[in-house]
Amino acid sequence: MSARSNILNKLRTGLAGSIPRPDDFDERLVTEPWQYAPEDRITRLRNLMEAVHTEIHQVHSDNWPDKVAAILAERNLSNLLHAPATAHGQKLAEYWPKSGSSAQLLAYDRPVEEWKEELFWQVDASLTGTVGAIAATGSLVLWPDRHEPRLMSLLPPLHIALLKASEIEDNLYAMMQRQNWSAGLPTNLLLVSGPSKTADIEQVLAYGAHGPKELVVLILEDA
Amino acid sequence: MSQRIPVTELTGGFRDRAEVALADGQLRTNFRTAMDSLMKKRADAFPDEDEREGLRELGNRIKARALSRLPDLLEQLETKLTENGVKVHWAETTEQANEIVHGIIRARQGSQVVKGKSMVSEEMEMNDYLAERGVECLESDMGEYIVQLDGEKPSHIIMPAIHKNRRQVSKLFHDKLGVEETDDVNELIQVGRRTLRRKFMEADVGVSGVNFAIAETGTLLLVENEGNGRMSTTAPPVHVAVTGIEKVVENLRDVVPLLSLLTRSALGQPITTYVNMISGPRKADELDGPEEVHLVLLDNGRSGAFADAQMRQTLNCIRCGACMNHCPVYTRVGGHTYGEVYPGPIGKIVTPHMVGLHQVPDHPSASSLCGACGDVCPVKIPIPELLQRLRQENVKSPAEGPKVKDGGAKYSRKERLIWRFWQTLNSSPVLYRLFLWGATRFRKLTPKHVGPWTENHTAPVPAKRSLHDLAREHLAREHLARNGGQ
Known part of the structure; x- marks a missing residue:
């Protein structure tokens, strides 16, 4: 007998004579306490994310690359990883020569194995999109794909994320429903609620444990 | 990196390790500080009691x-x-x-x-x-x-x-x-x-x-x-x-x-x-x-654990650690005292199913049954109830068919006989009075050492007169006073 059938048999014996419990999931319990007026969603998101050291700027769809250039300049960073095949990546690339920024634009255009050393140690910052955010918990939703791979939002010490104001949902349940997650998830769906942190020594909060030391969110107010 | 040396040289069982841990001031400060802070953080995260209780019920x-x-x-x-x-x-x-x-x-x-x-x-x-x-x-x-x-x-x-x-x-x-x-x-x-x-x-x-x-x-x-x-x-x-x-x-x-x-x-x-x-x-x-x-x-x-409908609830656990954060025993003795992977209240109910009660005979009783663990459990595992159940399984005789791995680890014929005697004594008025009469008259003969109790306490000595005796005398006096007044 295999381990699989032994385990399943034992469990089935344990359940003998019992009936499965009904699905009485009450969605009000996870939605009603977490509803906000549309104008309050950004405030709620900002409050929660800023409380865990996220830097947030409200910008417009025509001028956000300016802000990116300014953020890099403030920190004196020498490069930025972007996704040239996405709409926001293209916009950034078009704007970049005009920005006067000295930071070099990099692209994640080959498998990680081909540039692991560089990706792990030499990329200063990255810019990715999001597929929305959750006001209740102050979380961004990232849907990594071929253009914005998983490590792009993890390895660089600074992660800049673009968020459309219209894509902020009240709570996780609403987000799941609106985007119909149960019909198909990506390889790695992520909720990101701040820069990497730890409280493992004396419960003292320290930022920049293994992931980004800084998270900057640009909220596109008109998008 | 392969050798594993415990913090303090932890031999023996829970009791021995607890004694060492209780005497370690630094350890106790580290845990007290951390647990106080974790309890406060949890309380602050659930400001609305109705919301919290509704969510716990749903989780369960x-x-x-x-x-x-x-x-x-x-x-x-x-x-x-x-x-x-x-x-x-x-x-x-x-x-x-x-x-x-x-x-x-x-x-x-x-x-x-x-x-x-x-x-x-x-x-x-x-x-x-x-x-x-x-x-x-x-x-x-x-x-x-x-x-x-x-x-x-x-x-x-x-x-x-x-x-x-x-x-x-x-x-x-x-x-x-x-x-x-x-x-x-x-x-x-x-x-x-x-x-x-x-x-x-x-x-x-x-x-x-x-x-x-x-x-x-x-x-x-x-x-x-x-x-x-x-x-x-x-x-x-x-x-x-x-x-x-x-x-x-x-x-x-x-x-x-x-x-x-x-x-x-x-x-x-x-x-x-x-x-x-x-x-x-x-x-x-x-x-x-x-x-x-x-x-x-x-x-x-x-x-x-799954085989028994009551103990199956152990498997509700989502490993949040709130039960240990709120446990007065865990806070004082620390995690290593439990000597196993899962410490604290959840450790006490989950470990016996993994390693058997022979290895952790003191786990079910290392609790004051104060109930804090059950009150904070986000999926409402009735931990105190399960601890009591494990205590029963722990002392079952082989004939009683204990249902936990190595159940009956603490079964002792002697203890069982003492309890049977105790039961008979307390359920028969004649025997009970006879015993009281003897215990009060021969109080000087009670033993000076009665197991672990006398390690930290003086031995109990019966009073000169039993409560029964005193009450009877008191009532007789009252009766007399009342009758005398008439």
Whole structure:
């Protein structure tokens, strides 16, 4: 007998004579306490994310690359990883020569194995999109794909994320429903609620444990 | 790194270790401070009692529903994960689980493993198993890393290094990594970051646990704050997730309340920094992520707990640690005193099913039954009730057919006879009065040493007169006074 059938048999014996419990999931319990007026969603998101050291700027769809250039300049960073095949990546690339920024634009255009050393140690910052955010918990939703791979939002010490104001949902349940997650998830769906942190020594909060030391969110107010 | 030296030389059982721990002022301060802060954080995270209780009830129902369909859900999970390209393995014992993990590593000719935090891998003692076979298995959660560096085991399931303060960590880093000593926690964390980042890059295999396995979509959900979980599951070419069979839930929506209960109960956070939902290996057109993803489903005694409808509730546990944070016993003796992987109240009800009561005979009684653990449990496990049940199982005679692994570990014919005598004595008025008469008249003859009681107390000596006697006399006097007045 295999381990699989032994385990399943034992469990089935344990359940003998019992009936499965009904699905009485009450969605009000996870939605009603977490509803906000549309104008309050950004405030709620900002409050929660800023409380865990996220830097947030409200910008417009025509001028956000300016802000990116300014953020890099403030920190004196020498490069930025972007996704040239996405709409926001293209916009950034078009704007970049005009920005006067000295930071070099990099692209994640080959498998990680081909540039692991560089990706792990030499990329200063990255810019990715999001597929929305959750006001209740102050979380961004990232849907990594071929253009914005998983490590792009993890390895660089600074992660800049673009968020459309219209894509902020009240709570996780609403987000799941609106985007119909149960019909198909990506390889790695992520909720990101701040820069990497730890409280493992004396419960003292320290930022920049293994992931980004800084998270900057640009909220596109008109998008 | 393979040898494991406990904090204090911990031989003997719970009682001996508790005595050592209680006398360790530093340890007690470290735990008291941490637990007070964790209790406050949890309370602050649930400001609305109605919301909290509604959510706990929902959490309980979701877990009860999942357990009522557990074998079907495990099969559904396997089917979905397989469709998604994840290889599913089953292990009845920790030995089998280790063999599976080692087999996967060997197939890749791997020699370096980097591990995200996983209590199931602690159950397996995976680090030691792999080290003995020439595979370096490095912990990457900051707390686990500190504990591993010092050759210890975690003392808390969420905060593994909670028993150490910053000076102890600084000294450890200085001794083992050759860095300057510092009191700055940020600097200590940066030492860990630099050391481990290279390991993430070089590792052949990444190992992680699982917080929730979702049958509907074939998804493994992991929560964490540091990013080490994402690193371990994304950077190496192979990801192996290990988990207990009780972690499966039916639907994706079921994780909404469970996630909220977990992070708020554990750390008082509305959510962790990262919620990582993995549904498969790297797809053909993707540029990173592991080429292979494996899930090892471990039983290790869980099906034993499952067999009994009452004890099945043990498997509701979502490993938040709130029960230990609120436990007056845990706070005073610390996690290592329990001598097992899972400390505190949850450890006391889950460990007997894994290792048997012979190994942990004192676990069920190491509790004041104050009820705090049951009150805070986010999935409403009636921990005090289960502890009482385990106490009964612990003293059952072989004829009474104990239902827990090694049940009857504390059964003693002598004790049973004493209790039977006690029962007879207290249920027969004639015998009881006779006994009282004797006990009060011959009080000088009571023994000076009566087991563990007299280690810390003076021996009990019956009063000269019994309450019965005094009451009778008192009533007689009153009667007399009343009659005399007439």
